[in-house]
Amino acid sequence: MAQIQTHITRGNLIESTHKSKCVIKNYDYKTVFSTKNNKDLVYPRSAIKILQAIPFIQSQAKKKYNLTQKQIAICCSSHCGEKEHINVLEEWIKKTKIKINQLKCGVHNPINLKSSNKILLSGIKPNQLHNNCAGKHLGMISGCKASNLNIVNYLNINHPYQKKIRKCLEDFAECKIKKIQRGIDGCSAPQYAFPMGNLAIAMINIIKSYEEKNKYNKEIKILLKAIEKYPQLTGSKDIYPCQLIKTTRGKIFAKGGAEGVLLFAHKEKKIGGIIKVEDGNERALPSVANSIFQKLNLLNKKELRGLSKWTNEKIFNHARINTGKIYTKIS
Numbered sequence: 001m002a003q004i005q006t007h008i009t010r011g012n013l014i015e016s017t018h019k020s021k022c023v024i025k026n027y028d029y030k031t032v033f034s035t036k037n038n039k040d041l042v043y044p045r046s047a048i049k050i051l052q053a054i055p056f057i058q059s060q061a062k063k064k065y066n067l068t069q070k071q072i073a074i075c076c077s078s079h080c081g082e083k084e085h086i087n088v089l090e091e092w093i094k095k096t097k098i099k100i101n102q103l104k105c106g107v108h109n110p111i112n113l114k115s116s117n118k119i120l121l122s123g124i125k126p127n128q129l130h131n132n133c134a135g136k137h138l139g140m141i142s143g144c145k146a147s148n149l150n151i152v153n154y155l156n157i158n159h160p161y162q163k164k165i166r167k168c169l170e171d172f173a174e175c176k177i178k179k180i181q182r183g184i185d186g187c188s189a190p191q192y193a194f195p196m197g198n199l200a201i202a203m204i205n206i207i208k209s210y211e212e213k214n215k216y217n218k219e220i221k222i223l224l225k226a227i228e229k230y231p232q233l234t235g236s237k238d239i240y241p242c243q244l245i246k247t248t249r250g251k252i253f254a255k256g257g258a259e260g261v262l263l264f265a266h267k268e269k270k271i272g273g274i275i276k277v278e279d280g281n282e283r284a285l286p287s288v289a290n291s292i293f294q295k296l297n298l299l300n301k302k303e304l305r306g307l308s309k310w311t312n313e314k315i316f317n318h319a320r321i322n323t324g325k326i327y328t329k330i331s
Helices: 045-052 054-058 069-074 083-096 113-122 134-146 160-173 196-211 217-229 240-247 282-295 301-306
Strands: 004-010 013-026 031-034 182-184 190-192 252-257 261-266 271-277 313-316 322-330
Touching: 004 282, 004 313, 013 196, 013 282, 045 054, 045 134, 045 160, 045 196, 045 217, 045 252, 045 261, 054 134, 054 160, 054 217, 069 083, 069 134, 069 217, 083 134, 134 160, 160 190, 160 196, 196 217, 196 261, 196 271, 217 252, 240 252, 240 282, 240 301, 252 282, 261 282, 271 282, 282 322
Parallel strands: none
Antiparallel strands: 004 013, 004 322, 013 031, 013 271, 182 190, 252 261, 261 271, 313 322
């Protein structure tokens, strides 16, 4: 059984330690790396957005509203509220005539600090488009409109659109959702927990849907190609999952979620899985992922160099003085 510990140092001492759980499977669904937590229930949170976007693609909203690959990419995103993100979202609502207050995701300041400060200094109040889940919600509403479904209660767990999402999640994870697995996400959308082993299966099924002519082949290809072309729209150009997609030229699909979750699928090596930081601290994730990818030879030398800042990530204080580092040990 593998053990994963991420250490945060200050000076010459370890100040904090985060433990992580992980399940990784190959194309035959065989476990190739595990901390033996396969049955642990985990909410994938935003890491599962690509699967939540499938009914949106099926609805033909892209064609009906002349939506671009940028809008497709951002519907799978946890965007950081940067100018490019907001521009793509504003173009989307103009095309669909969706009103901002119809999004039920709530309002928060942009995650990107510069963007947040800019709004504050300009006196503009943030709105629902600044919510990191705005793209997902626009996808849901657009999918409902294109399918002639009621958009007022589009987040209701028994809404026809949410049932479609639930069916996609069950198909990919090969797991029926029970009542105990139901929850509400930070953006008010239904959220479902799955055994870690089944989330790893879902990542393999994403690869299979991309490679093989199956039920979801068309939708997954559309989504992955948009994400590969515009990885910065799924989060920010500075965050790890987006850098991972960019550095590997789309060979690896990756998406993070709240509470320290990362889902990934390596399309070429046909391997995928889930990483979960046990205490939910997301600062450990890049280091954990890089260490696991290196151990399993999922990154070539050039890719390792491109992602090296997260292998022994330096920690700086507000005066830009290096106070320590973040590194991961796997045993």
